Amino acid sequence: MNKTMNRRQLLAGAAVGIAGASALPVKAELVSAGGGYEFEVIRTDDEWRAMLSPEEFEILRNGGTETPKSSLWWENTEAGTYSCKGCDLHVYESEYQVQLGKGWVFFFHGIPNNVMLGIDKQRPSEYGGSGxxxxxxxxxxxxxxxxxxSHLGHVLQVGLFLVHCINGASLNFEPGSA
Ligand SMILES: [Zn+2]
Structure with a gap:
């Protein structure tokens, strides 16, 4: 498998996707997002179900959202690194976590090059209300x-900032200074 993709190819793919309003990964399209981008870790639904709880599968693989305040991490203030529950890639750090008291895990940004943003075609804007x-x-x-x-969460506007609103169920946490 070709695991690398240069920036020009990625941008070209993204541009095509957005122009066609059929951009990045959702469900089956996760395997191959528009523009030829291939994820390094690819598993069948059966393989995902074997390693995730039903709730985790719904969130990571179907774009679901956990019940607020249901995860281990929404109030976590310990220093450390959060990794994707689907493949252990480090995706967020406590240094950029922000406590908003809304019941999910919020970050100002992800670890560079480890988080991708895409279009959630399953959920039109009225799903989340303002923000x-x-x-x-x-x-x-x-x-x-x-x-x-894997789906981790959505982007929210809070004041003049954009923050990542992440399902704690999609993350593992490793304590320790980053
Ligand atoms: Zn992952």
Whole structure:
């Protein structure tokens, strides 16, 4: 498998996807997003179900959202690194976590090059109400793991900042200074 892709190819793919309003990964398209991007970790649904709980499968592989305040990490203030539950790639760090008290895990940004943003075609903007950032055609913008494509959460506007609103169930946490 060709695991690398140069920046020009990625941008070209993204441009085509957005222009056609059929951009990045959702469900089956996770395996091969528009523009030829291939995730490094690819598993069948059966393989995913064997390694994830039903709730985790719904979130990571179907773009679901956990019940607020249900995860281990939404109030976590310990220093450390969060990794994708689908493939262990480090995706967020406590240094950029922000406590908003809304019941999910919020970050100002992901670890560089390890989080991808895509268009959530399943959920039009009215799903999240005000504060959700819209992509083309009024769909929400979602956060994905760069290595396995798993859905992590969505992008929200809070004041003048855009933050990543992440399902704690999609993350493992390793304590320790980053
Ligand atoms: Zn992953």
């Amino acid at each position: 959700m950032v819209e992509g083309p055609a009024g769909h929400l913008i979602e956060s994905h793991c760069r290595r396995c494509g």
